[in-house]
Amino acid sequence: MVSQFSGVLQLTDLDDFITPSQECVKPVKVEKKQGRSVAKIQIEDDGSYFQVKQDGGKQKLEKAKITLNDCLACSGCITSAESVLITQQSHEEIYRVLRSNKQAGVAEQKVVVVSVSPQSRASLAARYGLSSSEAGRRLTAFFKGLGVHHVFDTSFSRTFSLLESQKEFVERFHRKEQDKQALPMLASACPGNQLTSETRAQFHKGLNPQQIYHVTVMPCYDKKLEASRPDFYLEEADTREVDCVITSGEVLKMLEEEKVLLSDVEPAPLDTMFSSVCGDELLGHAGSGSGGYLHHVFTHAARQLFGEEVKELTYKTLKNKDFQEVTLERDGVVVLRFATTYGFRNIQNLVQKLKRGKSPYHFVEVMACPSGCLNGGGQVKPLPEQNNKELLQQVEDLYKEERPLVPEEDQHVAELYQSWLQSVGEERARELLHTQYHAVDKATNGLLVKW
């Protein structure tokens, strides 16, 4: 049984073998009361628990509840079955929302938005023998036919991410003498939230964010867990930035369930509000199939810090093809050293080097999946007669066919930045565009040890 999650994102110490003594170790917050520790617990006929105090008074005890989010941070037990975690976010869930939308009154209807990642588009395009933009147009038609209101492309939001990454790197580079921890900077797009926050905020001004049901189509399953992170929960709006993440493979399932061949669907015009579009072509970004972070941060840094215009990057393959290096030299001295590190084993080595302070890199584009996002766990699988490597090459070629847009030259994004920044202020914008990582405490429990 092969895990659909990438090897890097693993729920640790998981075991489907539940021994009688093994219980959920998730601690429930309990109000600690002063006083004598002795109390009796009584179970009523209906299964509810009552605490009987010494004076005879009964107090109903709350049932401990475990949510998906609780599980994510814990080394698990009962809900270790992946199916439980994944079914909460699946294409069936989307159908359910679309169905209830059809039946709901105008006031309760949700505005359903689907954002498609270029990697998922390329994957589906490869399956149906279409170009990436053709696939995009047909997906637009397909989703709208099901009741979706808008179909966008995540390259648009990725532009924001690239711009912010570029800025942040230059900032860190300037700080590196004073702040030893400023570098190396790691690309955090995997699974990095692709800035869907602004979609909600800006979208249909006047619309309550809760009325928006945002679906994203991603090349991996890890994104599902990521969308559930508490950091991506908008407190004020009491809603999540992304409600549901489905994979390219799941879109394929939807097409198959509707008995539709994507190549037969009549193309629809592309929605432009939150997409990078030129006519009927979708635009992409230069660089790797995982977002091109190294490419953009490198070219920007070379220009800003050293006044060099880098037209083409030369990637040097190190230990294996998932570990590549790019350097900028000035008078024979290496002034910038960047790397792409894909896959678990390379990440392990990177982490070990970082722990010992022996990493020579200024910036690393880190991705969990070998060969990057185009080879994500949620991408369309090869047909029986297809070879894995050949399919991946096909998907890569289709992905690269999209004309690249230089983030700094994107008018649409610039306009949005300005108007939105003005409306929310720089502090707030920074808050909304950036997220934080939290160290997860590993709980060691003697009961979980197996010999």
Added chain:
Amino acid sequence: MKDTLALLQKFNAHPDSRCWYVAWNPKGTLLASCGGDRAIRIWGREGDSWECKTVLQDGHQRAVRKVAWSPCGNYLASASFDATTCIWKKKNDDFECLTVLEGHENEVKCAAWAPSGNLLATCSRDKSVWIWEVDEEDEYECVSVVNSHTQDAKHVVWHPTQELLASCSYDNNVCVYKEEDDDWECRATLEGHTSTVWGLTFDPSGQRLASCSDDRTVKIWKECQPGGGQGTDTAWKCVCTLSGFHGRTVYDIAWCPLTGALATACGDDGVRVFKEDETADPDQPVFSLSAHVPKAHSQDVNCIAWNPKEAGLLVSRSDNGEIAVWNYQSEV
């Protein structure tokens, strides 16, 4: 015509705690033992008895499950329940901790060196098998992480001469790995045991693999080319099963590189040695019980190892911390 297994000496290796494993160094002059007291002890022969030469402490925070000597005899790898593998380098008569390999999610169950000495394999309860590479500066880097087992991986062993790796697991299977492009892949899954496979050993030529299991049997596997001799994928077939000999779980198995005798360590406290019938068809080998000591120890015997240089010298280790040294004599 009687084959004998005579006890030479018994001593307590790790007082007050369990001794988990014992390994001969390549020269056959030293024994390394490790245990629940988180220490590794190096034993050397002084006349007729074995003396503890060094104690390696403070390398691990939890029990040390297995130790392995590098082919050159200058390094020791210790696999621990604290999820790390420690590499020790020999310095005169002592060992110093060179580096600590981290990465496994939980208890590391085994560490083994490839015959070249450049690669190290580790396996863990996290079901994965890791292959590490060591460079000239004694720096270790992870080359591959393979997740072929669906349960706790118990043991890893390298082919005596080639870069071929085998692992066994609580999932009842044995996996065989080879390097493909720049990554290691599972090339064959050997199914047949009906319970946890605890130990593995290659025969001196590397053509056959023996596995021992909780299902109380020992299986001999042979690599065979599929019809037409094409392709790179080979299949491993079970050519012999030794059943009915062991009363309980067989915890360890060792194939003598000098004599070809097969020794087993059993949960019924016994030590057994099997001999191969020379006249049998190589594709259908026959093994017979050559020697058996029913109460070799007062508790489960969980480790057995042949001295690589001295024919017939065998060491066994038990749950109660005892190490026994035996002499196996075979009348041909």
